[in-house]
Structures are given as structure tokens and as C-alpha cells.
Amino acid sequence: NAGVMQNPRHLVRRRGQEARLRCSPMKGHSHVYWYRQLPEEGLKFMVYLQKENIIDESGMPKERFSAEFPKEGPSILRIQQVVRGDSAAYFCASSRGGLGNTEAFFGQGTRLTVV
């Protein structure tokens, strides 16, 4: 059973470009969570999604960031018009039910560098 798969592992974008980060949850998991970790800082929750629904986006910046988890395919975190401050590691986690019910498993992250 493959773990949570994130791609790409490393992504370099110029300022103003778009970044698209993908997360394929573990088999049988229908809940996805995105976290951001700035250099030398802790993990910050961004958004929680179930299939086709955003459950909690309280940690998402109000502008330029969006997330989706379609019925088919991976979850996508999209950052439009990236700025240098977006450079960070972005981690995705998945769980079978809501996080209340079981532990979450994390992917290895996507490291975004904005130049």
C-alpha cells in the first residue's frame, strides 16, 4: 500500500508564475490536509478537504492560494503569482476518516523555491 504521494518533490518558480502541487492520498483515504512549513519554522495548517468539498480553509491565505480535491485524481494546491515569501515546504496528509477518527499519514512534501 503506497503512502501519500506528493509531486513534484522540488519546484522552482519565478516570481509571478503559478505553482501547482499535487497530492495523491493513501488508498482508501478520502480526507486530505495541506500544511506549510517555512524555513526553520513549524508546520502550519492550511486547508482540509474531502472529495469535492473544502471542509476547513481557515489557514489558507486569502489571496492567490486555492485547493481542490476532485472526485477523480489527486488533490491540488495552487498558488498563483508566487512571491518569494511563498518559498516553503508544503506537506499533504491523508486519513481514512476525519482526523478525529484515525491517525493521519504525511507525504514527503514539495519544496517550493521562488526565485
Add this chain to the structure above:
Amino acid sequence: DAKTTQPPSMDCAEGRAANLPCNHSTISGNEYVYWYRQIHSQGPQYIIHGLKNNETNEMASLIITEDRKSSTLILPHATLRDTAVYYCIVRVPFSGNTPLVFGKGTRLSVIA
């Protein structure tokens, strides 16, 4: 979810037991204690969780005090690969749709 307090850093000699404490004095009766760790640059890794009984798995043991106000994660024979930041999180397992909230954790350094 209740707040937790952990020491910012600890050292442990390789091969010895690493005992990582966590205070959660405001824990509610239905909140569990979860432990995760993050090895440098990797995604967080689930370790163990428990309610009030001590728990053990292939990675670690979790000892929860009788009043549940504190707990200790034990890595019985620490190796260099156990060097990581360890996070103690308390939450209600059936709380529905709330995410894991990570604090600052304890940075464990295993020394040869």
C-alpha cells in the same frame, strides 16, 4: 483541543532510552494523546497515540500518568536515525473535522 508543553530540546546517547515528556494539564476526559515526529526535511511521521492506558508499538511506548495531565514517549533504544523533532498533540478522536495542530515540539538529538 488542549494545549501541550514540551521541552524545546533534549539529548540522548545512542543505545539508551530516550524519554520525552509532555505536559497537558488541561486535557479533557475524551481527548487522546498523539505523538508525531519530523525527521529533518521529511514529512511528519505518526508514532503512537493513547487515552489513559499505556501503549506500546514497534516504534515506541507511551506512558500516561493516572491523572492524565502528563505523558512520556519512550524510545527504548535510541539510534542516530531517531534524531528528529517530536510533537505531542492532544485531541478528541471523534471531533470530526478539525486538523492536527502542531506546536514547537522537542528537538531530540541522539549522540553517538
